[in-house]
Amino acid sequence: MPDQKSILVYRFEKGDEAKKYSFAYRVPVGIWDGKCVIDLKK
Numbered sequence: 001m002p003d004q005k006s007i008l009v010y011r012f013e014k015g016d017e018a019k020k021y022s023f024a025y026r027v028p029v030g031i032w033d034g035k036c037v038i039d040l041k042k
Contacts, residue, residue: 007040021040026040
């Protein structure tokens with residue numbers, strides 16, 4: 001089930017900070033001023 005899987009996104013410009021996202025969300029990518037996202041539900 002996608003809602004039970006997760007991905008960690010690291011923001012290296014902020015050190016070792018990581019944010020956890022469920023596959024039910026759109027995950028922001030750190031390029032193009034936040035306009036680029038990955039939809040993991042699909």
